[in-house]
Amino acid sequence: xxxxxxxxxxxxxxxxxxxxxxxxxxxxxxxxxxxxxxxxxxxxxxxxxxxxxxxxxxxxxxxxxxxxxxxxxxxxxxxxxxxxxxxxxxxxxxxxxxxxxxxxxxxxxxxxxxxxxxxxxxxxxxxxxxxxxxxxxxxxxxxxxxxxxxxxxxxxxxxxxxxxxxxxxxxxxxxxxxxxxxxxxxxxxxxxxxxxx
Amino acid sequence: xxxxxxxxxxxxxxxxxxxxxxxxxxxxxxxxxxxxxxxxxxxxxxxxxxxxxxxxxxxxxxxxxxxxxxxxxxxxxxxxxxxxxxxxxxxxxxxxxxxxxxxxxxxxxxxxxxxxxxxxxxxxxxxxxxxxxxxxxxxxxxxxxxxxxxxxxxxxxxxxxxxxxxxxxxxxxxxxxxxxxxxxxxxxxxxxxxxxxxxxxxxxxxxxxxxxxxxxxxxxxxxxxxxxxxxxxxxxxxxxxxxxxxxxxxxxxxxxxxxxxxxxxxxxxxxxxxxxxxxxxxxxxxxxxxxxxxxxxxxxxxxxxxxxxxxxxxxxxxxxxxxxxxxxxxxxxxxxxxxxxxxxxxxxxxxxxxxxxxxxxxxxxxxxxxxxxxxxxxxxxxxxxxxxxxxxxxxxxxxxxxxxxxxxxxxxxxxxxxxxxxxxxxxxxxxxxxxxxxxxxxxxxxxxxxxxxxxxxxxxxxxxxxxxxxxxxxxxxxxxxxxxxxxxxxxxxxxxxxxxxxxxxxxxxxxxxxxxxxxxxxxxxxxxxxxxxxxxxxxxxxxxxxxxxxxxxxxxxxxxxxxxxxxxxxxxxxxxxxxxxxxxxxx
Amino acid sequence: xxxxxxxxxxxxxxxxxxxxxxxxxxxxxxxxxxxxxxxxxxxxxxxxxxxxxxxxxxxxxxxxxxxxxxxxxxxxxxxxxxxxxxxxxxxxxxxxxxxxx
Numbered sequence: 001x002x003x004x005x006x007x008x009x010x011x012x013x014x015x016x017x018x019x020x021x022x023x024x025x026x027x028x029x030x031x032x033x034x035x036x037x038x039x040x041x042x043x044x045x046x047x048x049x050x051x052x053x054x055x056x057x058x059x060x061x062x063x064x065x066x067x068x069x070x071x072x073x074x075x076x077x078x079x080x081x082x083x084x085x086x087x088x089x090x091x092x093x094x095x096x097x098x099x100x101x102x103x104x105x106x107x108x109x110x111x112x113x114x115x116x117x118x119x120x121x122x123x124x125x126x127x128x129x130x131x132x133x134x135x136x137x138x139x140x141x142x143x144x145x146x147x148x149x150x151x152x153x154x155x156x157x158x159x160x161x162x163x164x165x166x167x168x169x170x171x172x173x174x175x176x177x178x179x180x181x182x183x184x185x186x187x188x189x190x191x192x193x194x195x196x197x
Numbered sequence: 198x199x200x201x202x203x204x205x206x207x208x209x210x211x212x213x214x215x216x217x218x219x220x221x222x223x224x225x226x227x228x229x230x231x232x233x234x235x236x237x238x239x240x241x242x243x244x245x246x247x248x249x250x251x252x253x254x255x256x257x258x259x260x261x262x263x264x265x266x267x268x269x270x271x272x273x274x275x276x277x278x279x280x281x282x283x284x285x286x287x288x289x290x291x292x293x294x295x296x297x298x299x300x301x302x303x304x305x306x307x308x309x310x311x312x313x314x315x316x317x318x319x320x321x322x323x324x325x326x327x328x329x330x331x332x333x334x335x336x337x338x339x340x341x342x343x344x345x346x347x348x349x350x351x352x353x354x355x356x357x358x359x360x361x362x363x364x365x366x367x368x369x370x371x372x373x374x375x376x377x378x379x380x381x382x383x384x385x386x387x388x389x390x391x392x393x394x395x396x397x398x399x400x401x402x403x404x405x406x407x408x409x410x411x412x413x414x415x416x417x418x419x420x421x422x423x424x425x426x427x428x429x430x431x432x433x434x435x436x437x438x439x440x441x442x443x444x445x446x447x448x449x450x451x452x453x454x455x456x457x458x459x460x461x462x463x464x465x466x467x468x469x470x471x472x473x474x475x476x477x478x479x480x481x482x483x484x485x486x487x488x489x490x491x492x493x494x495x496x497x498x499x500x501x502x503x504x505x506x507x508x509x510x511x512x513x514x515x516x517x518x519x520x521x522x523x524x525x526x527x528x529x530x531x532x533x534x535x536x537x538x539x540x541x542x543x544x545x546x547x548x549x550x551x552x553x554x555x556x557x558x559x560x561x562x563x564x565x566x567x568x569x570x571x572x573x574x575x576x577x578x579x580x581x582x583x584x585x586x587x588x589x590x591x592x593x594x595x596x597x598x599x600x601x602x603x604x605x606x607x608x609x610x611x612x613x614x615x616x617x618x619x620x621x622x623x624x625x626x627x628x629x630x631x632x633x634x635x636x637x638x639x640x641x642x643x644x645x646x647x648x649x650x651x652x653x654x655x656x657x658x659x660x661x662x663x664x665x666x667x668x669x670x671x672x673x674x675x676x677x678x679x680x681x682x683x684x685x686x687x688x689x690x691x692x693x694x695x696x697x698x699x700x701x702x703x704x705x706x707x708x709x710x711x712x713x714x715x716x717x718x719x720x721x722x723x724x725x726x727x728x729x730x731x732x733x734x735x736x737x738x739x740x741x742x743x744x745x746x747x748x749x750x751x752x753x754x755x756x757x758x759x760x761x762x763x764x765x766x767x768x769x770x771x772x773x774x775x776x777x778x779x780x781x782x783x784x
Numbered sequence: 785x786x787x788x789x790x791x792x793x794x795x796x797x798x799x800x801x802x803x804x805x806x807x808x809x810x811x812x813x814x815x816x817x818x819x820x821x822x823x824x825x826x827x828x829x830x831x832x833x834x835x836x837x838x839x840x841x842x843x844x845x846x847x848x849x850x851x852x853x854x855x856x857x858x859x860x861x862x863x864x865x866x867x868x869x870x871x872x873x874x875x876x877x878x879x880x881x882x883x884x885x
Contacts (some may be wrong), residue, residue, distance in 0.1 A: 004324075083803070127467045
């Protein structure tokens, strides 16, 4: 028994199932981060004073580097999808591998950032700024980890599907890429909000 | 099986057509929406019974304050009920968990997880849900969430006890059970998000040929809108739960204002938080949540009424536009739960207006159902009895909501028993009656047998009687000003004295309602084993699940042949037709 | 999705992706640079969000192919963005509305 429209698109909607599915899931993620940003706005506007990230010891150059790393990983993941559409499984492996490495790099840099803060006694309990900082970046980081697990699976054991159902596998990479781009998108807003403003 | 040729199956290497899953794969970790639907069904009914039991314990305390609980009083231990007499802390746990379990572990999983999962693919002519593995994951994550919630009773300090609404600062400093509540909710929310994605994709992508949007059974439209509500509203509570988790575990102050004093001591936290932030985020979910509770019920009632009046539903288009509009509006009314928080006039005006507007589509839906009865050949089957009772009960529930949605009257009624009466009218003789209607209605499809009509009617009449006996007096007590969540039921307040006598009546009704469920439980299990065997379309219905499948439907793929739909969902008594019903796929 | 299957148009898309990457990198440097000018708060927030929104639309439009996506996806997102904005601003607006109380 086959579920229709996993590989090919349904004619009237022009979509295959997983693509619609991932956009719906991303819509819920927009609401999740929206709720957190809403909390940020409420807490910040309600506070008698709100510090600049820089003044609290946030490492702007390091975070800028991290931003570049994540943007680069967005390019590599879309290139991995393009490679599959060109039928090139080896290029796919290369680009997806780079994506995973970039993700790893992002997490490593985040680790150093967090450690530095803890070293200075800046825990989430320290003040509201750090509370929302750690919650937002922490939840974002968890999403990065989740994405890397999926990407890792698709790079490794999941790639077997290329042999049995290449169209469906290509769709899976597109869908995983959409999620990954979203994670990048959230960071594009998180970065200036927490570090620069 | 869908029209898949074996060649394609081989090419794509799909092993499922050829390899039978073992016992675990078939009945435990099944990816078949019907099995998953049944799993959701049984689990949620057990939770409903459990939540009901919690309430029956509370009602003992309210009727006989300070008296030892009979029969089972010793079971609760010294920490909860020394000498069998319920402590206030235990009462609060029962209250908070009753609400949580009924809403999140009971009704929604039953309405959406059970009914939705089982019926939507069948009603749209699909072989299964779009993402069967995700469906399985949704169920098991729900199960884990439920286990977390139940076991929280055994944590030091007991289960969550700050109301199902978990308002901070109280919930921030409550015992460990509250943290378990947060983790349980996270599981339930994830389960829901995966499920709602599945439903939306399934309904959009897997409709059979010819099944256009305006030919969908209303039940499917209701599930469709419900899924959007779950998808876009739950994340707000997810965020709130994360924030409260941070407050409780990482020492943050998202919801703790500066200078908070607890038991004479200033709390050693950074402060600067906002308890109102929790309320906004919570109600942003919880208001759409109440529409999640009612929409599937509307869907079931529509099916049962059309079938038992032997005529098409009146106003199908109005029904569809109404529920879509209702779904949209449900996102912008939430702060009517917060009128008493010192809200400014602009916000208050806005939310009163949107709340008044949202009552319109509900009225349209109810009116359409009532008009649908006119000129119908009404069959007073057991499902129809529950469906007919739903109409005035939901009307009472809806009408009693109006003074709550207007701030001036809400001043008097907020947080009183009036509120509890209002929402229970909508959910209990409202949604739960619809659920019963659905169970009696679709039982023959699931099992190939019918339930006993005699036991069904006993179940109906006594439930109807007792359920009104519980909730009508609550409206009265609330108008008299009796606050909710009081361990002594209002005994310490002079203004409550005149209406306290009603507490005993409500408690007897509650216990009577419990007894009234026995015929149902007996009926359910006895009929599954020994019920009279019936054909695939016992009720002579028109929608695809009756007319194109066997009873029970095929294990793989649901349909022997993919049906092609050629007409709307309720072609009953079509002029010139040979029978008084014409199935959707019949030409 | 821009579902063309011929190699040439896919390669053209690839060049677009690289171009977008460069634009994103430049905009990142820009937004960091602007932050050193210590603009008044309202202006600083406005500029930062504007640049972020522009970067975001590049990611969404090109990497996520939203510029060529199906109408259904657009409508889901329009609905979502509406509720997102409500959720984002109402709590704070509510606090502002009761500031005199």
